[in-house]
Amino acid sequence: LSRPPSLDDILNGVPAAVGRAISLAERDVWGNRELLAAIHQHTGRAHVIGVTGIPGGGKSTLVQRLALEFRRRDLTVGIVAIDPSSPYSGGSILGDRIRMGESASDPGVFIRSMATHGASGGLARAAMDAVSVLDAAGKDIVIIETVGVGQDEVDVAAGSHTTVVVSVPGTGDDIQAIKAGILEIADIHVVNKSDLPGSRHLMAQLRDMLRMGSSRNSGWEVRLVACSAKDDEGIGALCDLLREHREWLEASGALQAREKDMAAGRLNALVHALVSRRIAAPDVDIVERMVTDVAERRTDPRTAAETVVGAL
Ligand SMILES: Nc1nc2c(ncn2[C@@H]2O[C@H](COP(=O)(O)OP(=O)(O)OP(=O)(O)O)[C@@H](O)[C@H]2O)c(=O)[nH]1
Numbered sequence: 001l002s003r004p005p006s007l008d009d010i011l012n013g014v015p016a017a018v019g020r021a022i023s024l025a026e027r028d029v030w031g032n033r034e035l036l037a038a039i040h041q042h043t044g045r046a047h048v049i050g051v052t053g054i055p056g057g058g059k060s061t062l063v064q065r066l067a068l069e070f071r072r073r074d075l076t077v078g079i080v081a082i083d084p085s086s087p088y089s090g091g092s093i094l095g096d097r098i099r100m101g102e103s104a105s106d107p108g109v110f111i112r113s114m115a116t117h118g119a120s121g122g123l124a125r126a127a128m129d130a131v132s133v134l135d136a137a138g139k140d141i142v143i144i145e146t147v148g149v150g151q152d153e154v155d156v157a158a159g160s161h162t163t164v165v166v167s168v169p170g171t172g173d174d175i176q177a178i179k180a181g182i183l184e185i186a187d188i189h190v191v192n193k194s195d196l197p198g199s200r201h202l203m204a205q206l207r208d209m210l211r212m213g214s215s216r217n218s219g220w221e222v223r224l225v226a227c228s229a230k231d232d233e234g235i236g237a238l239c240d241l242l243r244e245h246r247e248w249l250e251a252s253g254a255l256q257a258r259e260k261d262m263a264a265g266r267l268n269a270l271v272h273a274l275v276s277r278r279i280a281a282p283d284v285d286i287v288e289r290m291v292t293d294v295a296e297r298r299t300d301p302r303t304a305a306e307t308v309v310g311a312l
């Protein structure tokens with residue numbers, strides 16, 4: 001179980017190797033350094049799409065429909081689902097076509113679930129490592145599904161080339177996602193469950209909000225699309241918009257800026273993880289000394305913090 005898979009198998013998209021590489025990265029942030037470094041050299045091809053929104057908004061249903069649509073367009077798909085309450089196996093749309101982690105009948109889709117808690121070094125770190133593995137494995141499209149609750153989850157969704165925010169009608173007069181602070185990270189808004197009453201009202205509300213503009217998207221007009229994932233409606237239009245956004249990123253030069261944002265997010269998460277680990281190491285008695293010095297007023301907290309970090 002713990003033996004690392006070969007780079008060749010990962011690059012060839014062998015499902016067992018891909019799954020194992022993700023597991024290793026998830027469990028051990030600093031292990032298998034050479035393998036993860038080699039994987040990184042083979043990334044940068046995939047279109048990374050974040051799908052976020054309120055719990056139960058139909059994200060998993062939508063992602064599965066999208067995966068099937070991409071497959072129809074001859075594109076391969078990797079899916080990283082963060083703590084989904086609805087399973088991607090059994091009764092799901094992809095059903096027996098695609099089981100978790102591999103597919104007997106369609107090796108063009110790989111699905112991986114990830115627990116919110118349990119990834120050492122943070123969720124965003126683990127999710128981005130999983131994205132890298134799938135990218136290196138040759139998946140054309142990598143989709144991250146995450147519930148847009150909490151900063152960590154928002155970071156994950158924002159750590160993509162294209163961010164899709166899913167809203168649904170009929171859950172109150174206000175736009176629910178505003179509370180979670182996720183609306184402004186959208187490149188594309190999906191009003192899902194458009195088969196339910198109130199979807200036109202919600203579309204109008206979102207359109208009004210978009211008139212106020214978005215700082216993340218200078219040069220890109222944030223788009224709005226109605227879908228019914230359940231009935232497989234609007235999925236083709238969403239696919240077209242995703243492609244359009246990717247083309248805009250490439251043509252405008254914004255892709256490099258997004259890549260730098262993503263790199264900064266990963267670096268930031270790892271620096272935090274590394275500093276925490278060093279501080280937790282039992283041989284770092286400077287921490288103990290500084291704690292005592294601050295408590296006994298021999299120094300102040302800020303000077304002590306600088307001393308600790310400087311000594312790492
Ligand atoms: N009416 C309607 N129901 C839908 C639609 N899409 C999904 N649903 C239903 O909404 C429920 C939640 O769907 P999921 O796809 O699990 O939603 P989710 O956003 O992934 O949920 P979490 O991951 O738990 O936050 C399920 O019962 C779906 O069948 C839709 O377009 N219309």
Ligand SMILES: [Mg+2]
Binds near residue numbers: 059060145
């Ligand atoms: Mg889900």
